[in-house]
Amino acid sequence: MSSESSFDIVSSIDMQELNNAIQQAEKEIASRFDFKGSKSSIALDKNELVVSSDDEYKLNSVLDVLHSKMVKRGISLKNLQYGKIEPAASSTVRQRIGLKQGIDQENAKKINVIIRDSKLKIKSQIQGDQLRVSGKNKDDLQKAIQMIRQAGVPLDLQFINFR
Known part of the structure; x- marks a missing residue:
């Protein structure tokens, strides 16, 4: 059995x-x-x-329908980044909504600070668009997961590869 346990923190949307x-x-x-x-x-x-x-009111109604379907399928609305409503062809309006995939550097640093300030015997490192958290005690890792969930990070985070 390995002496160190770890898990990865990622933020992704299931495209299917x-x-x-x-x-x-x-x-x-x-x-x-x-x-x-x-x-x-x-x-x-x-x-x-x-x-x-056709217009802003109907666009908001379409978004309401889309949001309800996304929530029913377990897709978080936190990973949506709304653009401005702009006029489109033949008197219609359009809105582009960006899909945030991965954890950006700013949020990764915030999560790192949360882990460092926790005084738990764990360490974290940024690996591209995800974080790896490791430590000897699995209970400390589970406490870290709870703290990060309660911290209110503006992304939908998944905790994977818990070993």
Whole structure:
């Protein structure tokens, strides 16, 4: 048995679940009475969603439908980065929503500070867009997971590879 235990902290979106949520939202929009005849659509373009509709009110309604489908499928809304609502072709409006994948340097440093200030006998290191936390005691690692969850980091974090 290894003397050191570790886990990784990552932030990612399950793209297959996101595709399923988009398809369900489009089906609901196609069948709802208040969207009859509207030019509402949701498209996934690489690392961003493009939502368009007739006006701002309908765009917000499309976003509400999309959000409800995403939450039902277990996709966190914390990893969405909203752009401004901009005019599009034939008197419609469009909004681009960026998908945050990975932990950026600023948030990684915040998590590092939380771990360092905890006074637990663990260490953390930034590895690209994820963090590795290691220590001898598994209980300390579990306490660290609880502290990070309660810290209110503005990303949806997953704790994987607990060994």
